[in-house]
Amino acid sequence: MSGYLPHPLHLLRLLRIALLCACALASPSFSAAAGAAPPPALADFFDNPAFSAARLSPSGKFIAVRYNKDNQRDRLVVIDLADHAIKVVASFADRDVGNFQWVNNERLVLDTTDKTIGPGDERYWPGLYAVNRDGSRFRQLVQASGAFLQERVVANNILPPNHFLVEQTGAQNSDEVYVINPKREGMHGDGDLKHVNLLRLNTVTGRSETVRRPGQAIGWLLDHKGEPRICITLDKNMQTIWYLEPASNQWREIAAFDAYLGGKDAFMPLAFAPDGTFYVKSARGKDKQALHTFDLSTLQLSAEPLVVLADYDFDGELVTTRDKLLGVRYLSDARSTVWFDARMKALQAAIDSALPATVNLVDVPARAEAPWVLVRSYSDKQPQRYLLYHAESGKFNAVGSTHERIVPARMAEQELVRYKARDGLPVPAWLTLPNREAEGKRQRLPLVLLVHGGPYVRGGEWGWSAEGQFLASRGYAVLEPEFRGSTGFGKAHYHAGWKQWGLKMQDDLADAAKWAIAQGIADPKRICIAGASYGGYATLMGLVNDPALFQCGINWVGVTDIKLLYTGHWSFTSDMSAGYLKYGAPALIGDPVKDAAQLHATSPLQQAARIRQPLLLAYGAVDRRVPLYHGKKFVEALKPHNAQVEWVVYEEEAHGWSLPKNRIDFWGRVEKFLQRHIGTAGAAGDG
Template sequence: MRPSSLPAFLHLILVLLLVWGTAQAQPAPAPAAAQPPSLQALFREPALKSATLSPTGAHVALVLGESAESDRLVVIDLASMKPTLSLLSEGSYLSYVNWVNERRIVYIMNPPITAASDMQLSGKVAAIDFDGSNRRDNFQRAYVQALLARPGPRPNEIFGTVDVSTGRGDTDYTDLFAVDTVTGHRRDIDTPRRSTDWVFDSTGDILAATRRDGTDTVVMVRTPGGAWRDVHRNGLLNENAIYPRHITPTGELIVVSNVGREHFGLFTFDIASGKLADKPILSSDRFDVGASFVESRGELVGVHYVAERPTTLWLKPELQQLQARVDAALPGLINRLHVPRTPTTDFMLVSSSSSTQPDQWFVLDAKTGKITARLGNALPEVSARALAPTRLMQFKARDGMNIPVWLTLPRELPAGGPPPLVVLVHGGPWVRGSTGDWDSEVQFLASRGYAVLQPEFRGSAGFGRKHFAAGVKQWGLAMQADLQDAARWAAEQGHADGKRVCIAGASYGGYAALMGVATQGDTFRCAVSWVGPTDLPYMFVKGVGDTSEVARRFGLPRLLGDPKADAEQLRRTSPVNLAGQIKRPVLLAYGKHDWRVPLEHGERMRDALERAGNPAQWIMYMDEGHGWSKAANRIDFWTKVERFLDVNLKNAR
């Protein structure tokens, strides 16, 4: 990473990219008849990737998408709105940027993918002062797999972790250390044996931790005498589970738990007695509540969480009032306040987005409650006026289970009847698919005239333990039936043309897309599948992909199916074995260096379809892994998807 040439370039950043007005809160209005966004506008490298407030609120660190393979780190003094630092990450992406203290910033540089091993290793860790001094490059190399957000207990330190493996793909435990960002000195932290996750108090001491035991997770707390005590055991299916999340400045342990409940909520946990509070701090009767915590001036002042969409519970009236003023200034958006930990100024940041608004960042004067500057927008060429909102709805599957589903309809509906439909299936699959926030893929499809349906099929996380558990061993079965039921529901409700439906997705979504045309060809006219597994038994083979030994031995047999006891089911629900049943058009795409779903999955599926007389449209990117990290590849891929859908869906009758 090198400093840029100075005055002219810094002035250009200020004038063209960063500073926006002094009193306005909204960008200039777009033309009334805004055109659909271009592929380049939707899938470019973000102009502004992140904004991180310094501990006192005096500075902000910005990551700008400089070029196809380089980012720029810029630090702005918020009082003067002048840059104090501009660094270019030549040939690398900045995957992590954080403040160590008010003067010092740590960052990770990741090179482009050139081999399958690249994604197994972290990039190079470096640090610099906000004024460009005391730079230290590459003081920690590939063994650093993550830097934790909180600084270490000593000046200039930050916590880092590395997985310690007993063999390829097998993690035995996670090592925690503190690294001095000035000297590069690494200091190991004493942690409970085989622990993998920790909760720190305000001084940097660990008071709660978890360790793996097969597929279970054991919760431990530290007694006043320093000994560790087991207080709870969480099973794989998250029934009656407790997960430590935060120690407040007053020493209270906050956990997420669904003990005796259907949904995860936020509770206090008494370390001395080992008991969970009877009443939650925060809960929902429809969603599992996850949370991150906001501390300022040594107090817990707020909780960021997600229910239907991201929101914040503020514990201070003045912050509630600020939130209300920001929401009034930026109506209809998800507005998140970023509060300094040790404020010496009145500055805060606001990050703002919605299903029709890409991420954008503002400067907020907390004293006046006014937005004073607009730092930038991730996708500045995209106009919200040309986009369509995403709504959360619900339908009943064929067995009566309620399935949440996100629906996005084209802004301009066709005159001759309902629009064609793309069922866009999320990956994972044991994750939540969406929060209804910005999604370039959804907006691309909707702007091209397609209704977009994103089902939170059974097995998806975030909607209660029954919903999650209903997906056990249901790949290609009840999970797949939910996708067909979603498409039929959309047609019955008049949202989409039931005769023109395509199924699409990546990773698990790519698998589901292939199963859709293999077993539900009467519903799905075509499939767009990228980086999807096609041979389920192959996922159990040691050394294939990044599946750990623990997952192969314990997790996958319970969630996906036992490779011996359920061998016939796994064979019947593998798309590579069903190529002869696929009569619909298929687009297949993979990255050559995919570390999670190796290229062989795609090549074998491609060859099977060709032998069956229904060759797929084949795409393979030589410089990608599990998904498209490069803007040029994203634009190329979606250009081909647009043509594929035009021929096989939009204009099909």
């Protein structure tokens, strides 16, 4: 008989004392009287979480948790699920635990970061360390460089700092992991990527061995036993996929195609199943990417896909134990899992029944010796939380929540809508309405049209978003279009955005705002366009192209001139590769010579005098994706014609805000800016 235990006393007491990261499984109801309460504080949305990750050991007997106490350093904690014993196995005085994974049932590997400083002030590389689950046999494997103070004695065989942990876990039955060593051009190793070496590293002895590569490797894939099996090389614009034959230990070419533009037979390696089957993602000449198998003897894709989605490209992963393929996790509007294993299908049904209205992703141990599985549960209103589920008793134990101060009942609903652009193209968009609008009061709201970056990426998915929920908590409707050029919605939707910066991609955004007006959602006199990176570019072009539609704009780390992406500036070096700028960008964005007239006409910098609306601009001083000169040049061009410009530079930040203080400062500015220019009935929250 199953049961639901929001507060298991024995575990909760231990977690409160040692971790302080237990969370309630049921959220308190939001009373009618709370309607007059101020909105949640800025920090509730944009602070670093106390609890941030959890992983089951291969046996399922232990769980490793990354957690900080009283906003101090993130540490790595291991809990014995049999007796609830808790052990802090890794902590540093001047660093935070970063990525971590189980090497085997006894040992973990981890790198580090420093969450108190921005990219411009970084003094260390992430390094790499290994430790047993009881805290013993701690060893440094990769240098962190700088003035890092190692608190424990370490042995020799420490790799130089430019080595990074491979996230693929392999078999988890030895003391070995794999690390990559990117080699870059330039005297200081900060130029274009030349190739990526792969090394097998013993976490006990520190000894390493470099894997022989077939060419200028840019990517590697391990098989299910944890052995290197696929290598991807790049020569100019041609990407080649190689397979390492187990019998001969020789690399064999199995496919080649354009790295930037793809092609009919192009595919992306995904994973090897326990039986050796090779799974890939490919459109196979159709509009949508699907999950296929690839025959390594005939070099042919399977005629029929294993998983295909009607409205989305396949994006996902295999879910396996060490000896069986259990299912496939995929992303449609939200994440879900199709289970091939009958037991897992029944277990998922039981979990979903106990945790309704949430996405519940089940992580299984590689070689289960205990009945525990780890559940990651979230919704549009509920930030991700981790729960342990006992497969035999049907009971839950709470582990932690990534935003513990967020009250789901006070959050807004998000839905996927579709509208038609002026040329008939259907465009998906994410709509988030303030919580009070759920009662039917959804007429004529102030609207923030939030434009994703990339632009050739998927913008969002169903789930909790700090930015969208923050804006909704302040009384704004939020609309986030997956404009043409966005990936994940098929080849036609993606290709329709090629060379359409400032043109049809921009029309899609204006048409989204007009759709919201026609639906009675948006007040036509209170619409602001906002976004980062490409979204910042689109914000500026929205103010140029549609001044009557958009009353204001918010651009952070945004491109201000397409030609600057190619030519750069003496003051800073962009991190865009020469290969992409030569072979990819001309086809996707525009050729700087052949399309010079178009790039000039769609340059916000060249059109700056036409922008008269209020504008908030924010940039990172050490941004290498969109260097600071983009913003500086634009402000210089804007100031003679526009007195309503707010300008802020975060000196230690790069392409986005890594520090809570800067996220809170920026979104506090956004809140005040929106309040001044499009207004809302929502009161300012406690920052």
